[in-house]
Amino acid sequence: xxxxxxxxxxxxxxxxxxxxxxxxxxxxxxxxxxxxxxxxxxxxxxxxxxxxxxxxxxxxxxxxxxxxxxxxxxxxxxxxxxxxxxxxxxxxxxxxxxxxxxxxxxxxxxxxxxxxxxxxxxxxxxxxxxxxxxxxxxxxxxxxxxxxxxxxxxxxxxxxxxxxxxxxxxxxxxxxxxxxxxxxxxxxxxxxxxxxxxxxxxxxxxxxxxxxxxxxxxxxxxxxxxxxxxxxxxxxxxxxxxxxxxxxxxxxxxxxxxxxxxxxxxxxxxxxxxxxxxxxxxxxxxxxxxxxxxxxxxxxxxxxxxxxxxxxxxxxxxxxxxxxxxxxxxxxxxxxxxxxxxxxxxx
Numbered sequence: 001x002x003x004x005x006x007x008x009x010x011x012x013x014x015x016x017x018x019x020x021x022x023x024x025x026x027x028x029x030x031x032x033x034x035x036x037x038x039x040x041x042x043x044x045x046x047x048x049x050x051x052x053x054x055x056x057x058x059x060x061x062x063x064x065x066x067x068x069x070x071x072x073x074x075x076x077x078x079x080x081x082x083x084x085x086x087x088x089x090x091x092x093x094x095x096x097x098x099x100x101x102x103x104x105x106x107x108x109x110x111x112x113x114x115x116x117x118x119x120x121x122x123x124x125x126x127x128x129x130x131x132x133x134x135x136x137x138x139x140x141x142x143x144x145x146x147x148x149x150x151x152x153x154x155x156x157x158x159x160x161x162x163x164x165x166x167x168x169x170x171x172x173x174x175x176x177x178x179x180x181x182x183x184x185x186x187x188x189x190x191x192x193x194x195x196x197x198x199x200x201x202x203x204x205x206x207x208x209x210x211x212x213x214x215x216x217x218x219x220x221x222x223x224x225x226x227x228x229x230x231x232x233x234x235x236x237x238x239x240x241x242x243x244x245x246x247x248x249x250x251x252x253x254x255x256x257x258x259x260x261x262x263x264x265x266x267x268x269x270x271x272x273x274x275x276x277x278x279x280x281x282x283x284x285x286x287x288x289x290x291x292x293x294x295x296x297x298x299x300x301x302x303x304x305x306x307x308x309x310x311x312x313x314x315x316x317x318x319x320x321x322x323x324x325x326x327x328x329x330x331x332x333x334x335x336x337x338x339x340x341x342x343x344x345x346x347x
Contacts, residue, residue, distance in 0.1 A: 018046040026123070047119075065127040065318060066096045067311070072134045074099070076258060077286035078230075078303060082132055082154060085307025093315060098126070102134050118143035128314040133157060133199075136164075150317035152310045157199045165317070167310045167328045169301035171201045174332035175208020178253045178281045178299050181334055183216050185342045187251040187279060193238040193263055194255035195230035202227065202255055205283060209253055224249055235262020243270050243278070250278065250343040257282035257289050257298055264292065264339070275341035285335055294338035302330045 015022045020039060027035050028043040035043075069086055071079050083099070090097045103117050117140055121129060128150035135157040141164060144151045152165045182190050192209045195202040206227070210220050226241065228234035235254055239262055242249055254260035260282030264274050272278050274294060282289060285300035309328055316323045 014046050018043045064096050067128040068098050068100045068126050070100045070102050070131045077288055078284055081303035082307040085304030086311050089308040089311040115143045118147040118149055121149055122147050127318050130310050150314050152314045154306055154310050155201045165313055165326045167306050170329050170332045171204035172208040174299040175205040176212045177334040179209045179212035182251040187343050188218055189249045191224040191242045191249035191252045193252055193259055194227040197227040205255055230256040232258050232262040235259030236266050239263035239266030243272055253281045255283055257284045257286045260296055261292055275339050279340040297337045297340040298335055299332050300335050301332045305330055
């Protein structure tokens with residue numbers, strides 16, 4: 001009798017089929033950049049062909065759960081506050097957190113972009129993933145599901161799926177409160193200097209701004225609405241463009257504190273005083289709001305609490321429990337400081 005033995009779907013098997021070392025296969029699965037493109041494609045083709053999935057033994061046998069917290073950028077106060085909340089919750093719940101960045105599609109290749117991240121997480125024994133203000137593809141979300149990798153997103157840029165758990169703030173209500181505050185001071189020419197146009201939270205803030213104007217009986221002037229990104233440089237550009245108009249606004253609602261500081265700097269360079277000539281409102285209430293000159297009126301979103309809730313929701317998934325809610329929004333509040341005042345003609 002002839003017995004046919006099916007080769008084991010192991011790392012060694014993939015390496016032998018691809019004609020490379022185990023170390024090279026590991027580098028490919030972990031999204032490392034120090035692998036030739038042709039070699040990477042060959043390894044990934046073998047992985048797909050044999051249906052190899054890295055072992056989850058490390059996740060199961062570990063005495064402490066390890067989760068990845070992925071940021072596009074840590075060089076901003078928003079990310080720092082979210083990180084603070086996640087780390088505090090992790091210490092209480094005895095969870096280890098690894099700070100990471102999403103894989104670069106230019107490195108792993110567009111064909112493998114969907115699966116490479118999930119395989120890397122499983123290979124490294126991760127028990128879940130929290131993604132902050134990043135853009136996820138449908139292929140990536142599907143890969144996380146196939147790998148059994150719990151996923152929670154904070155302020156997602158593009159993902160509005162009912163089956164993907166998300167944590168955010170009441171951005172629409174925050175947009176309304178910021179605009180209502182400026183209206184109550186007597187401003188009628190109020191501009192919006194927002195962030196990424198396709199960002200869900202940015203759209204909600206803009207919609208809140210529009211709703212407040214409409215309720216007040218003020219026609220929305222679309223020429224006073226600009227959207228670029230949540231950065232200082234974008235705030236500087238948008239602020240300058242708005243203030244150099246023949247009829248500039250008397251108030252600007254910026255999509256985040258960082259952009260608001262850019263707007264204030266644009267005003268300074270043009271000789272426009274804040275708040276005497278221009279009122280500025282931000283969003284987030286990060287440390288920048290207190291460091292601003294003048295101190296910034298802003299909408300506070302509970303960033304640290306968002307991080308805590310995201311981790312607790314992720315642990316519910318990891319334990320096989322149904323989360324309290326798939327989409328959680330924490331309340332925003334307006335914090336009035338020194339960057340807003342009645343318009344000059346009103347005074």
